[in-house]
Amino acid sequence: MGRGLKGLVKKGLGEMDFTAGGGVINWFPGHMAAATRAIRQRLKVSDLVIEVRDSRIPLSSANADLQPQLLSKRRVIALNKKDLANPNIMHKWVSYFDSCKQDCIHINSHSKSSVQKLLELVELKLKEAISREPTLLVMVVGVPNVGKSALINSIHQIALSRYPAPDKLKRATVGPLPGVTQDIAGYKIAHQPSIYVLDTPGVLVPSIPDIETGLKLALAGSVKDSVVGEERIAQYLLAVLNLRGTPLRPPLEALEQQENGRDPV
Numbered sequence: 612m613g614r615g616l617k618g619l620v621k622k623g624l625g626e627m628d629f630t631a632g633g634g635v636i637n638w639f640p641g642h643m644a645a646a647t648r649a650i651r652q653r654l655k656v657s658d659l660v661i662e663v664r665d666s667r668i669p670l671s672s673a674n675a676d677l678q679p680q681l682l683s684k685r686r687v688i689a690l691n692k693k694d695l696a697n698p699n700i701m702h703k704w705v706s707y708f709d710s711c712k713q714d715c716i717h718i719n720s721h722s723k724s725s726v727q728k729l730l731e732l733v734e735l736k737l738k739e740a741i742s743r744e745p746t747l748l749v750m751v752v753g754v755p756n757v758g759k760s761a762l763i764n765s766i767h768q769i770a771l772s773r774y775p776a777p778d779k780l781k782r783a784t785v786g787p788l789p790g791v792t793q794d795i796a797g798y799k800i801a802h803q804p805s806i807y808v809l810d811t812p813g814v815l816v817p818s819i820p821d822i823e824t825g826l827k828l829a830l831a832g833s834v835k836d837s838v839v840g841e842e843r844i845a846q847y848l849l850a851v852l853n854l855r856g857t858p859l860r861p862p863l864e865a866l867e868q869q870e871n872g873r874d875p876v
């Protein structure tokens with residue numbers, strides 16, 4: 612985000628007295644604490660993590676609390692919803708993650724070919740482990756609404772097309788795993804060795820670090836609008852659109868063309 616927008620947001624939102632504690636949003640639905648604990652346990656036994664983030668907000672859609680643990684794992688960051696992201700900016704994020712020595716790939720979870728490319732990267736990263744281990748676990752993690760279920764569904768479709776019936780794998784249960792009491796549901800995407808992809812619920816951090824991150828997460832649908840406030844979201848969105856010069860209505864010329872019975876060009 613440009614400096615201008617940062618200033619605008621600060622000016623506009625700084626006066627809003629967002630929280631007494633300096634802008635930190637303290638918000639955490641109870642079920643997420645339990646889910647986060649379960650994810651931490653499962654991360655210990657996973658061989659690779661696909662961390663799904665939103666292509667439009669690749670930093671704000673990271674779960675900061677899980678980052679230390681994720682950093683110590685084989686990880687691929689899947690920047691999802693690339694069809695909604697600005698194509699002129701996407702390559703900059705790839706360069707950014709490259710400079711952090713972090714594998715990342717932009718995907719559209721609804722596109723099988725896009726998800727296929729992600730799986731190729733996953734299998735490449737697992738290459739060394741593949742020769743040693745009989746079973747490998749790949750976990751999909753991410754904040755709410757980034758598209759984990761959509762991704763898992765596409766993975767399932769790809770898995771089904773890889774296996775001839777009746778070896779097609781339905782939703783499989785893997786476990787119990789050490790230290791994990793619940794079974795883990797997942798899909799098998801390969802055998803010899805068996806590779807299972809495991810789904811997890813979307814979890815966020817107990818405290819969203821600042822108002823702007825909260826606003827971005829709300830706009831991306833990862834937190835409820837009411838957490839940050841509808842009015843603030845509208846103001847922020849308008850500030851972003853104004854600053855970028857995004858037209859809120861079609862240019863006059865296009866309207867005139869439509870009136871004359873022609874498609875706007």
Ligand SMILES: Nc1nc2c(ncn2[C@@H]2O[C@H](COP(=O)(O)OP(=O)(O)OP(=O)(O)O)[C@@H](O)[C@H]2O)c(=O)[nH]1
Pocket residue numbers: 691692693694695718719720721753754755756757758759760761762812813814
């Ligand atoms: N345009 C677009 N929409 C997507 C994509 N992936 C997911 N979606 C949509 O985003 C919304 C949320 O997707 P889900 O797969 O339910 O997200 P989730 O991460 O599983 O959400 P939680 O279960 O809340 O953690 C749905 O409306 C999906 O159709 C994508 O690549 N592009």
